[in-house]
Amino acid sequence: MLLCDMLWAMSVAVRLPRRKKAASAPQAADLLAWYDRHRRVMPWRARQGERTPPYAVWLSEIMLQQTTVKTVGPYFEKFLTKWPTVEALALASLDDVLRAWAGLGYYARARNLHACARAVVERHNGIFPDTIEGLLALPGIGDYTAAAVGAIAFDAPAVPVDGNVERVVTRLYAIEEALPAAKPKIKELATSLLPSQRSGDFAQALMDLGATICSPKRPACSLCPWHEPCVARAEGRQEEFPHKAAKKEGKLRRGAAFVVVRDDGFILLRTRPDKGLLAQMTEVPGTAWSHDFNLADAEAGAPLKAGWRRLPGVVEHTFTHFPLELTVFAARVPKSSKAPKDMRWSAVKDVHDEALPTVMRKVLAHAFAMPAPARGRLRKSAR
């Protein structure tokens, strides 16, 4: 009797503070336990308890910027095979790196990747710096990547805040402020959850959680290790977060592209300017891409005199900030034809080795009536 009273009193004393159902603080341990059971397997991710070398962590993180895990996979393998060390990559030519990167997008990453490899070799004796500040000073490494490489490669106490982490944290705390203004607050809250050990696992766990459970649509809250402390979930508003500032859409631009084939099977190519869109990538000659492009004037922009014929349809491509429609002209010229200034002939059979961005691969596919790199982007008939 007395014992029962005591136990009852104790349980009340213990439970009362939680009675409010106020969300308890999220525990890193719960996330890490979930991660230990559900961590995804990826080419750059070491087995449990092991650590990926800094070079591989860095390479994967650069490739993963705004790019899906699935897309990155083959590129990561290719780069690691071709250039197994940062020294090897530093020794490569920029053109070789751009050609290997072609198709991945955001080509400034490839130029910075190359510059960063050289900086690590020249300024750090080939050893990646193990501090956030040291990493931040390298080209192509910003807030996110410095924290990611620091945490994953060196277990530095940092939390990388990417789209996944933004989603997880804004839901966890029901942050009403919109992105990107809420970024500092998110970073602060995420850091407050960081455990004293296993920074790298914590970072990857956060991202895995965002990628698999705490997804943009239909998050699987019932499977979430942070189900209980999640404020958005408690309010049934998990899909509302994160709030984002509205983005405006770009205006359509049009232009013409010229595919000229020499009788012996070479096509005319050139290299784009050092700066700006698709900088230093390869393209077929073409007009400027403008809002007021006039098809009637297109042939005036042709690289050389030839019997141009306009191909039916257009090539459609959408960049991050504007959609593009390219009308393609084709011609055949004799073997004796000279390449105009700043242009060169390239064998059709080797053209896939060129640093051709996807939009240019679409143009060539259109001209040669071959399958386009991306399905469903070609309009066959247009008139």
Place this chain on the structure above:
DNA sequence: AAGACGTGGAC
């Protein structure tokens, strides 16, 4: 500090 900077996949 807002805009430039690619691409492919999911729904």
Place this chain on the structure above:
DNA sequence: TGTCCAAGTCT
């Protein structure tokens, strides 16, 4: 089909 978005950085 169109829209969103994916491990962002640089200027």
